[in-house]
Amino acid sequence: MYLKLVFTMLFILSVGRTVLADDYNHQHKKPVTMQMKTQHRIMTVINNEWNAAKKAIDSGDLRSAEKSLQTILDKSQYMEKFVGYKNADKHAEFISEYHLFVTHVKNLRDKISGQDSSAPESLKKEIQDSCIRCHAKFK
Numbered sequence: 001m002y003l004k005l006v007f008t009m010l011f012i013l014s015v016g017r018t019v020l021a022d023d024y025n026h027q028h029k030k031p032v033t034m035q036m037k038t039q040h041r042i043m044t045v046i047n048n049e050w051n052a053a054k055k056a057i058d059s060g061d062l063r064s065a066e067k068s069l070q071t072i073l074d075k076s077q078y079m080e081k082f083v084g085y086k087n088a089d090k091h092a093e094f095i096s097e098y099h100l101f102v103t104h105v106k107n108l109r110d111k112i113s114g115q116d117s118s119a120p121e122s123l124k125k126e127i128q129d130s131c132i133r134c135h136a137k138f139k
């Protein structure tokens with residue numbers, strides 16, 4: 001009777017350990033790769049939406065340009081949580097680049113949502129420069 005109880009307890013303990021070990025692996029190993037994958041995905045979406053926005057502006061389709069720019073703004077919130085990039089120890093600098101980028105994208109979005117398609121070239125260039133500057137330092 002006691003022996004059965006002891007075996008049952010041991011069984012429960014060993015299952016518990018396996019579950020805990022899995023949990024540990026999830027928390028300490030996999031998230032790094034998941035995180036990197038997420039970062040790649042976020043930047044890929046931003047890249048695609050930026051290309052779409054530029055095209056839409058050039059063809060005068062301000063509605064879809066605005067939509068793409070809004071998606072960039074929504075997705076770029078995640079950039080604040082980026083880790084493991086080049087020069088990651090200069091996190092404060094990364095964050096100010098990120099803030100600049102968001103400001104430039106907002107400026108263009110606001111101009112476009114006012115149906116103002118005049119001279120967006122300089123605003124476009126500011127965003128493009130922002131991509132290049134941040135990548136030069138951090139990608």
Ligand code: HEC
Pocket residue numbers: 036039040041043044046047050079082085086094097098101127128130131132134135138139
């Ligand atoms: C505030 C910094 C910052 C800004 C601004 C920025 N990026 Fe990035 N970008 C990064 C970092 C860091 C990586 C590398 C991410 C990684 O490898 O996890 C990256 C990676 C990429 C990649 C490669 C994606 C992949 O497969 O890893 C592309 C494409 C890209 N960015 C496009 C853009 C475009 C287009 C813009 C501007 C519209 C932009 N980025 C603005 C920091 C930035």
